[in-house]
Amino acid sequence: MPLTRKAYRAAILHSIADPAEVGIEASYEYFEDGLLVVDNGQISALGHASDLLPKLPADIEITHYQDALITPGFIDTHIHLPQTGMVGAYGEQLLDWLNTYTFPCESQFADKAHADEVADIFIKELLRNGTTTALVFGSVHPQSVNSFFEAAQQLDLRMIAGKVMMDRNAPDYLTDTAESSYLESKALIERWHGKGRLHYAVTPRFAPTSTPEQLTLAGQLLTEYPDLYMQTHISENLKEIEWVKELFPERKGYLDVYDHYQLLGERSVFAHGVHLCDDECARLAETGSAISFCPTSNFFLGSGLFNLPMAEKHKLNVGLGTDVGGGTSFSLLQTLNEAYKVMQLQGARLSPFKSLYLATLGGARALRLEDKIGNLQPGTDADFLVLDYNATPLLGYRLKQANNIAEALFVLMTLGDDRTVLQTYAAGNLVHQR
Structure with missing residues (x-):
């Protein structure tokens, strides 16, 4: 079987730990201009585009997304x-x-x-x-x-x-x-x-x-x-x-x-x-x-x-x-919209990074599959999403007011739905395209 290697460039965000255990700052990795490299259905590299691009073969296919965020599936x-x-x-x-x-x-x-x-x-x-x-x-x-x-x-x-x-x-x-x-x-x-x-x-x-x-x-x-x-x-x-x-x-x-x-x-x-x-x-x-x-x-x-x-x-x-x-x-984005309200009604807060954790790595840990899914670490299955910052006119306008990734993430979870998902990849294969 021929080696299939592809790379995806965009803003990239994933959970690496539960914010309740390590604090918010240590719970995620964010690459404002990131690169995800996929080999035969698995993630082989993740990092800043500036660090990884010089190491890639000249003929590799790179898909570059503007105004988008890659997250785990x-x-x-x-x-x-x-x-x-x-x-x-x-x-x-x-x-x-x-x-x-x-x-x-x-x-x-x-x-x-x-x-x-x-x-x-x-x-x-x-x-x-x-x-x-x-x-x-x-x-x-x-x-x-x-x-x-x-x-x-x-x-x-x-x-x-x-x-x-x-x-x-x-x-x-x-x-x-x-x-x-x-x-x-x-x-x-x-x-x-x-x-x-x-x-x-x-x-x-x-x-x-x-x-x-x-x-x-x-x-x-x-x-x-x-x-x-x-x-x-x-x-x-x-x-x-x-x-x-x-x-x-x-x-x-x-x-x-x-x-x-x-x-x-x-x-x-x-x-x-x-x-x-x-x-x-x-x-x-x-x-x-x-x-x-x-x-x-x-x-x-x-x-x-x-x-x-x-x-x-x-x-x-x-x-x-x-x-x-x-x-x-x-929609798990819509589900997180409701989860935030559940916490508000109890006088508690749900940070956007805890929300991301629940929808990705937290679910993987619940299923004992964190070595395979729920994050974008090299060696895991290439199950990931491309979220479109301009999926709706309101979302696009609102995200232009966001000052950081925390605010942008929260807006995606309150205003986002199925329209926000531009592409879905499973084991490196494109399985949904909006």
């Missing part, structure tokens, strides 16, 4: 493929919303043609919004995961997904059994996990829709395949928490249900965590588990405000999730 740590067709559904909180909108929408994924069509739309939306890696819920049907992975594999994307396990408290047309969910998940793991840049996640929907037998088998899968992911929901809504107490009276609390069935661990990601207590945050951190912070969805479904400072206190890994269809946008 965004990482969405919680999103639902089968809810694409019901995003923006009116008027309910979590439990009624599931029954009214979600379950009927997910039932359509028994049909392969439908699953293929939605997988194509879903991946195009991710890439249009600059999301290069996502942790994805399928439906209860194995077909949803097959369709998604087939589409992702064609573009050599780094994606993680799993078939929902759900054997009670859902419509008959949408439930599996403890045994069938185990066998179907196992078949999907054998087919897809570790194939190219794809990974499998064991996916019990949430404690109320799984019997103890099913949760036991979910834990067993994690034991049988040690590098699998696990994804589920936790402490999103107060009525949901009460329901879990009724269903599992013998357990100390919501997290303890998952803990009892051995579902906590270094590749376990729990969505929402809006109503976690200190002890639960400490236990999540102790086991290396992560939380996906989903501000847009938490506002839209009236769930509450995630306590990011408490998570930081416990050094708990936190990524960002759009939670489409509870969330109303595939």
Whole structure:
């Protein structure tokens, strides 16, 4: 295979650490006139253009962007493929919303043609919004995961997904059994996990829709395949928490249900965590588990405000999730716009550099993939974005007033959306062009 080497010149910014741990100034690298060199789908050099240009071969192809910023690809740590067709559904909180909108929408994924069509739309939306890696819920049907992975594999994307396990408290047309969910998940793991840049996640929907037998088998899968992911929901809504107490009276609390069935661990990601207590945050951190912070969805479904400072206190890994269809946008820029407001309502601040961290390196750390994605260090996968400073007239005008990269970054996160993403690259390949 011929060596493919290309270089990209623009302003370049990436996170190298969590601002909560090292302070803002030590958390990022910024090159006002930077150069990113890509060899065979991986980043081979990053630095000031003036330093790197003299070392490059004369015939290398260099793409030069004016009024643009290169960042790592965004990482969405919680999103639902089968809810694409019901995003923006009116008027309910979590439990009624599931029954009214979600379950009927997910039932359509028994049909392969439908699953293929939605997988194509879903991946195009991710890439249009600059999301290069996502942790994805399928439906209860194995077909949803097959369709998604087939589409992702064609573009050599780094994606993680799993078939929902759900054997009670859902419509008959949408439930599996403890045994069938185990066998179907196992078949999907054998087919897809570790194939190219794809990974499998064991996916019990949430404690109320799984019997103890099913949760036991979910834990067993994690034991049988040690590098699998696990994804589920936790402490999103107060009525949901009460329901879990009724269903599992013998357990100390919501997290303890998952803990009892051995579902906590270094590749376990729990969505929402809006109503976690200190002890639960400490236990999540102790086991290396992560939380996906989903501000847009938490506002839209009236769930509450995630306590990011408490998570930081416990050094708990936190990524960002759009939670489409509870969330109303595939855009992590728009999600950060909402995250800022969540913090404001709690009398706390979210700096633009912490926001960048959550959308990139923080998500990679939550997924234990920081050696491959989430930053632009040499040796990592060439998953990156080109953000256009002139994407809209207002954005272009507003950015001309920005005095530094911190201000520019914050403006991108408050005024930016899918239009801001000029190009998306995955493994060095151009996979979206506005």
